[in-house]
Amino acid sequence: MIDLDRHPSLKYILFCSLYISEGLMVALTSVIIVLFFTELDIPISTITLVGGIASIPWAIKFVFGPTIDILGRYGRKIFIILGGLIGAISTLILVFIDPKTSILPFTLFLFLGHSGVVLLDVTVDAWAIQITKIKERGKANAAMFTGLFAGTGFGGILLAFIASSFGFEMVFLTTSFLIFLSFVVVIFVKEEKIDIKRELIGSLLIKEFKKRNTQLISLLGFVSGMNFGMLRFVIPEFMTNVLHLDKMQIGLLTAVYPISIVIGVIAGGICADKWGRKKIIFIALIGLLISSASLITVDTWEKLAFIYAFLGIFLGASGYSAMSAFAMDVTNPKIGGVQYSFIASIANFGGISTGIISGTLVLLLGYNRFFLYTALTVGLSMLILYYIKETVKKN
Numbered sequence: 001m002i003d004l005d006r007h008p009s010l011k012y013i014l015f016c017s018l019y020i021s022e023g024l025m026v027a028l029t030s031v032i033i034v035l036f037f038t039e040l041d042i043p044i045s046t047i048t049l050v051g052g053i054a055s056i057p058w059a060i061k062f063v064f065g066p067t068i069d070i071l072g073r074y075g076r077k078i079f080i081i082l083g084g085l086i087g088a089i090s091t092l093i094l095v096f097i098d099p100k101t102s103i104l105p106f107t108l109f110l111f112l113g114h115s116g117v118v119l120l121d122v123t124v125d126a127w128a129i130q131i132t133k134i135k136e137r138g139k140a141n142a143a144m145f146t147g148l149f150a151g152t153g154f155g156g157i158l159l160a161f162i163a164s165s166f167g168f169e170m171v172f173l174t175t176s177f178l179i180f181l182s183f184v185v186v187i188f189v190k191e192e193k194i195d196i197k198r199e200l201i202g203s204l205l206i207k208e209f210k211k212r213n214t215q216l217i218s219l220l221g222f223v224s225g226m227n228f229g230m231l232r233f234v235i236p237e238f239m240t241n242v243l244h245l246d247k248m249q250i251g252l253l254t255a256v257y258p259i260s261i262v263i264g265v266i267a268g269g270i271c272a273d274k275w276g277r278k279k280i281i282f283i284a285l286i287g288l289l290i291s292s293a294s295l296i297t298v299d300t301w302e303k304l305a306f307i308y309a310f311l312g313i314f315l316g317a318s319g320y321s322a323m324s325a326f327a328m329d330v331t332n333p334k335i336g337g338v339q340y341s342f343i344a345s346i347a348n349f350g351g352i353s354t355g356i357i358s359g360t361l362v363l364l365l366g367y368n369r370f371f372l373y374t375a376l377t378v379g380l381s382m383l384i385l386y387y388i389k390e391t392v393k394k395n
Contacts, residue, residue, distance in 0.1 A: 001190040004131060011132065014189065015140055016147035018080065018124050021087060021182040023151020024159075025117045028091070028175050029054055029110065031156040036168045040100045050103070054110040057118040059352050064122040065341030069201055069334075075193040076127040077186050079119060084183035086116025092176035095169045120183065125344070126336035129328045131192075135273050137325040138280075142269025145320045146262050153258035204335050205342070213389055214330045214343075220384045221327065221347030224285075224319050226377040227292060229351030230358045230370070235308065237359070238298075238367065245301050253305055260309040264316020272322035277329070278390040284318035285382050293375040296368040326388075 004011050029051050037047045057064075068079045090113035099106040124144070132140045155178075163171045208214055239245045239253060264284070272280045291310045298304045331340045362370050 002185075002188050003190045008136075011128075011136075012139060012143035014185065015124060015128060016143040016150075017182050017185065018120060019144045019147030020151035020155070021084060021179045022117050022121055023148045023153075024155045024175050024178055024182075025087065025091075025114055026148075026152045027156035027159055028171070029114070030152075032159050032163060032168065032171055033110070035160070035163060036171075037099065039168075042099065042103075046103065050099075050107050050110065053107055054114050056111070057115045059348050060345065061118055061122050061341040061348065062338065062345040064119050065126070065338035066201065068119075068123050068126055068337040073193060075191050076123050076130070077189065077191050079123040080127070080183055080186050083116045083119030083121075083123060084179060084186075087113050087120065088116075088176045088179040090116060091172055091179060094172040117179070122337055122341045122344075125328075125340050127191075129331050129336035129340060130333045132328075134329060137328045138269035138272035138274075138277070138321055140269070141321040141324040141328070142265045145265040145316065145324075149258040149261045149265070149316075153255055153262075157255070201335055201338060204332060205338055208330070208332050208335070208339055209342075211330070216384060216388045217323075217326055217330055218343050218346045220381060220388065221323065221343060222350035223377060223384060224323065224381045225347045225350030226354045227288065227374050227381075228315060228319060229354035230361070230374045230377070231292070231311070232351070232355050232358070234358050234362055234367075234370065235295075235304075237362075239301070239304070242367065243298075243301055243304065253301065253308055256305055256309050257312045260312030261316035261320070264313035264318075265321040266316075267313075268317025269321035269325065271317075272325050276390055277322050277326040278385065278388065280322045281318045281326070281385055282382065284314045284322065285378055285385065287314035288318060289375050289378040289382070292378055293372060295371040295374075326390075 002010060004014070033051060034047055037050070068076065071079075090109045093109045094106065094113075097106045097109065128137070128140050128144070159171050159175065162174055209218075245253070268280055268284060287310065291307055291314055294307050295304075298307060327340060327343045331343070358370075361373070365373065
């Protein structure tokens with residue numbers, strides 16, 4: 001058995017590989033399914049509906065958290081393996097379903113695939129809180145989100161190539177196999193199990209969320225998520241309808257974003273462990289505010305590429321690695337699954353809710369005012385950050 005205490009660096013490799021499965025599911029849904037359905041002449045309204053339904057598990061992560069804490073006596077590994085198997089098998093079943101004639105079964109198994117990966121995600125977060133020291137959590141989150149966005153970016157390129165060369169059935173088969181590979185090593189890892197009485201979970205959760213710092217960090221996650229949600233769909237639409245870019249240019253810019261986020265999460269995670277969460281988040285938020293406001297100056301694809309890259313770097317450093325480490329710091333390891341999943345769900349809801357109304361806001365405000373409002377949300381995040389205390393704990 002692999003002892004992570006004796007080989008601490010293996011933790012980061014393990015977390016990265018597990019999060020790659022999440023990136024693969026995101027790439028499958030946001031890139032491959034769109035191409036697949038378009039080839040089958042399925043309307044865009046159906047494509048977005050199927051993608052939206054399949055992504056619901058990411059907004060309700062708190063549903064999965066209590067389960068892994070209530071059954072904590074069985075350990076974290078079993079839920080990682082279970083979630084990975086559900087994700088891999090559900091994706092494999094898509095090979096045998098024709099969405100043209102069986103859209104409901106296809107949607108169901110795509111939804112189950114995401115549900116399995118979200119179960120894996122929530123369990124990995126809880127496990128990371130349990131086995132990492134305070135000074136390691138920035139790097140741990142950097143490893144996780146590197147896996148996520150590497151899986152999204154490079155996975156999307158790989159799966160698109162397979163689709164064009166061998167067909168979409170081979171894409172689903174390959175994705176299933178890669179998800180299986182991402183978690184199979186967990187079987188050989190030694191773990192320490194935590195047993196907590198079921199009736200204590202609710203009282204502990206209430207106790208933790210009564211703490212002012214926990215409330216403020218949850219609020220910070222929600223507000224900072226608004227910036228990402230507002231820009232997520234509008235920038236690709238801006239590329240098409242305002243800058244009139246071709247597919248190659250859009251593809252290049254789309255690849256720049258996740259790669260720059262990876263750079264941000266690695267730098268932000270390492271620096272957050274060395275100099276503290278609050279300082280690094282504040283610096284990154286300043287960069288994010290300037291980058292968001294600078295979008296009003298964009299009139300060429302080269303300028304957008306430059307600003308888009310910095311948006312990704314500062315978002316990765318603030319919203320993912322450093323801020324996630326902050327959330328882990330205030331999470332009680334005994335209820336790591338349920339508490340951290342609640343904080344993550346609040347942050348995800350901030351992005352999802354503003355993403356839904358972002359198109360309407362553009363129509364009402366125009367692009368320039370809209371981009372300035374995205375910068376305003378960053379300013380609000382900085383105000384909330386000011387009131388958060390960075391407590392020092394023994395590792």
